[in-house]
Amino acid sequence: MELSRRRLLGTVGAAGAAGLVVGGAGGALGVAAAQDDGPEALTTLGSTAVAFRPARAKHQAGITTPLQAKGHLVAFDLTPGSGRKEAAALLRRWSRTAEELMAGHAPHADTGVALDAGPSSLTVTFGFGHGFFDRTGLTKRRPTQLDPLPDFSADALDPRRSNGDLWIQIGADDALVAFHALRALQKEAAGTARLRWQMNGFNRTPGATAQPMTARNLMGQVDGTNNPKPSDPDFDERIFVGRDADQQWMRGGSYAVVRRIRMLLDEWEKQPLAKQEKVIGRRKSNGAPLTGGSETTPMRLDANGPDGLPVIPADAHARVAAPESNQGAAMLRRPFSFHDGFRDDGAPDAGLLFVCWQADPLRAFTQIQRKLDRGDALSVFLRHEASGLYAVPPAAEAGDYVGRPLLEG
């Protein structure tokens, strides 16, 4: 009990965009590990640190980082009187704290909530909303990509839980590590920005499945299969802002679209399996396309069944959302599930904190959601309840803070 995890980890630091394993059975912590006899000893789950300033990648952590078990999304509005100078000071404080926390260090005047725990793959990702640029006198530097999303017919958006000047995504494999980061960052906003909305999400805990597997959502579907992969030749171009960007401060950054999508689970769960699979176009058991094969087999969108109808129905979610149906449009979906108890009508207040990443929302989220809004068999089981769009700048360079090229450039 006397051994401080933090103290040990503090000497190691963090490196590697996708997560560096600190210690482990053969590493510096081998001695401590050998003394343990319970199943709860520190594993890579706790010891993995994600770099705040990745050595090679130019983008912030939390975009291509593997899904974490726990997530907090939080938006702030600058308080009246806070302008560009105050925002710059806040981003400087936030960046310093995020870097410390992600490396497993406790910040100044700490609450102690994350003591004992390793960094647990903590990531902190910062973004700017539309209003930020007005309030900081930076309207000229606002990218057109931040133009408000169009209205969709299925929208039932709550403005109090939408948008916001500043947005933070926190992810970690330990709930106390995540909460600790949320409080530390909230406290540093005091006087400069006021909390606008905050949402909690989760994913599978690493180690709960036999292999690193594609996630499942609360409808029970394998979700994330046909995401663009970092190894795809056009991955960077689709997800990250390129060198020809109008707003050079966003080069290497990305745009995040956030939607709180409630699932009508009572209705959904009444559908027979065959119907559920037609709604998506994939098998529920393993995510394979209805046209056969395994999870990673490409869908055969042109295959017809004995009845002459397409095997993957015309309104199947995966067909309507596919690049083939959207002039090649694609984005990186990196959601958390949410469950905020039950509503007064007894239905679960649960669904997907849908977070997707793209170089250009107009040619990705907006293009695809327009299609889904008209012809997606899944949409009758969904309610879009909140929405946000944020410009997520590249990672901070050495000695710098996130957003400096915008705020002081």
Added chain:
Amino acid sequence: MELSRRRLLGTVGAAGAAGLVVGGAGGALGVAAAQDDGPEALTTLGSTAVAFRPARAKHQAGITTPLQAKGHLVAFDLTPGSGRKEAAALLRRWSRTAEELMAGHAPHADTGVALDAGPSSLTVTFGFGHGFFDRTGLTKRRPTQLDPLPDFSADALDPRRSNGDLWIQIGADDALVAFHALRALQKEAAGTARLRWQMNGFNRTPGATAQPMTARNLMGQVDGTNNPKPSDPDFDERIFVGRDADQQWMRGGSYAVVRRIRMLLDEWEKQPLAKQEKVIGRRKSNGAPLTGGSETTPMRLDANGPDGLPVIPADAHARVAAPESNQGAAMLRRPFSFHDGFRDDGAPDAGLLFVCWQADPLRAFTQIQRKLDRGDALSVFLRHEASGLYAVPPAAEAGDYVGRPLLEG
């Protein structure tokens, strides 16, 4: 991806009260484990199964089971027209499903949400509230231990989130496994019982710390140190109902007191460390008593400082709550933290889903809370917002369901 965890686990079954490790590096899953290269491969976190019918212990799982990372508390009321017969049928359905789920099997007509995952230490624990006995015509068999708790001066209880005829505690180390169980059980209540309230909680994820450590709560304190230990000679007598019970159907069972206790974290976090430590009587860093030693060193309640005052102040929470101050009273605290976002005033809606277990609430929770209510330095930082008291019968015997001796005895 094709390998079904469930199918593998299905052949193994579950045993052992405190959790059986299914597979692992040297076990039946050694082959699968050897094929994994990512840090997320199935670990004991996922493979641990807790027995629904423990081989030796007579009490339900979820009482002495190590804390899980995720928890759901849920209460139901019997619907008008549902009596003893319907309640018995419900408990029979629930018991069968709980047993299947805890062993890692999917129930009939499954949502698929927990597919791929191991049992992940899932526990499902059933209890009866005061009203249950009226509605089932079993008033004569209601234990006096279920008499309503007295009012405490600090109570600000919301009746809609308190009490209930039936109570279930669900715990698991994976959030989807826990949610899956919650939905399955909720669905089986349809027609017989209506959801009354439901709360979500969490604890540290196993593997996030170097050793199995005492939990921390959202105030940052080490919480659980001076809990009675199963190895204590009087543990069973304090926590579980003995053979001399008036209501023999409760023999081997326990009483659960549930309190939603919100923490006034904004006020708490403003207190300097020295003040925070005096409020509890223990060090925040490692939980050691202010009178010295390590976490497990006994408090020296009679030690005075150079100023002649007690080192552990007269109103320190750990002193006021200690058996020494309560005629030996003690209970097993097994809480989850909660965080339901932020309130309209900007304060976190966060704290402790305090769950404690005892053979007799009057001589444990009530005795201690009466003391705390009057003289606890911690209480100014707390709000008791909801309350429940449940009779948790012993585990089901072979071929039986939980509560049969009450319902059909």
